[in-house]
Amino acid sequence: MSIAYKFRYNMNSTKKAIFASVLLACLFNGRQADAQPRGVSGIVIEKYAPQSGSFPACTHIDHSGKVEIVTSGDRLFYRADSKSPFRQSPISVLADAHAVVFNPIEKRFYATDTGNHRLITFADPASDQWDDFATSLAGVKLQRPHDIVCDAATGWMYALNPNSGQVFRFMGSGSSVSVLDLSKHLGYSRALTISDGTLYVVGSSHGVVVEVTDFEKQEFEIHSSFGKKTNAVAGSWQGTGLVPNDVDFYQGYWYATSYFCPTYAGEHNCDEHKFIRFKTWRDFKDGTWEDLSHLLPGKVVPYFLTPHSKGLDIGVFSHETRGASACIYRLTTATTEQ
Numbered sequence: 001m002s003i004a005y006k007f008r009y010n011m012n013s014t015k016k017a018i019f020a021s022v023l024l025a026c027l028f029n030g031r032q033a034d035a036q037p038r039g040v041s042g043i044v045i046e047k048y049a050p051q052s053g054s055f056p057a058c059t060h061i062d063h064s065g066k067v068e069i070v071t072s073g074d075r076l077f078y079r080a081d082s083k084s085p086f087r088q089s090p091i092s093v094l095a096d097a098h099a100v101v102f103n104p105i106e107k108r109f110y111a112t113d114t115g116n117h118r119l120i121t122f123a124d125p126a127s128d129q130w131d132d133f134a135t136s137l138a139g140v141k142l143q144r145p146h147d148i149v150c151d152a153a154t155g156w157m158y159a160l161n162p163n164s165g166q167v168f169r170f171m172g173s174g175s176s177v178s179v180l181d182l183s184k185h186l187g188y189s190r191a192l193t194i195s196d197g198t199l200y201v202v203g204s205s206h207g208v209v210v211e212v213t214d215f216e217k218q219e220f221e222i223h224s225s226f227g228k229k230t231n232a233v234a235g236s237w238q239g240t241g242l243v244p245n246d247v248d249f250y251q252g253y254w255y256a257t258s259y260f261c262p263t264y265a266g267e268h269n270c271d272e273h274k275f276i277r278f279k280t281w282r283d284f285k286d287g288t289w290e291d292l293s294h295l296l297p298g299k300v301v302p303y304f305l306t307p308h309s310k311g312l313d314i315g316v317f318s319h320e321t322r323g324a325s326a327c328i329y330r331l332t333t334a335t336t337e338q
Contacts, residue, residue: 258275
């Protein structure tokens, strides 16, 4: 980013100090110099679960009524309501599970059994009963499927092959399966999001978000992020630009996480811009976002986001020390439903 500044010769020291502090704030927040700074007043982020200690791993939390399920590597943790302690599910076949979703039409859960290259389904996390749902979709073999989402309004479900840029759409029964091939536009991709009936595909390594305007017609729009320096599966703001893990909409803002950690950041700050929010995709493109990273612990990776009436939940973990900082944080605002 190249920005030219002009100082008046007779600017006094006080004005210079004020100007310098505003300038540094703009640069730190990844904004153009003429952008108006926005505060983060009214935002609170607190640890939500577990109440003490850490999960063995943590990438995602799903809410279905009062039931909460956390994906935790090779296990699932669940509870029947927010007042109860989390329990380990007896389902013990998972390898590096990344996401879980409830299908309200079938009244069943679907999980990405990422390390086993498949999707599984189950009715009750308290039971050890489960079914192998799919190892391939639309004739395409699943390879480390990361995310799975359900559009409750239509019954369509979506899953993602992260390396190939393929997005699958299917009904819970496995019927009417189709695939959207975004391999020409995406590198490594971690997440899917449905907001207001629209599907979004998060292109992690390329720092883009693909808005699917019509899945049936294979129509989409690509939103590129500001300040992208190089394609990478992880990194730092200064070294790579954004490497988004997830993007989701909550109470008037888009929120985005990035895979920044000490291992991949090297000499750069791994916490800068790892958690941001912005109003519009134009803001995403221009870099006029708010950096909320300081509201999370340092040196942890914020991963999948889960918006709901009580807040915006953020799954976090330590890339370097697994099981030491794996938990769910919850963001609330002044307008969050209490």
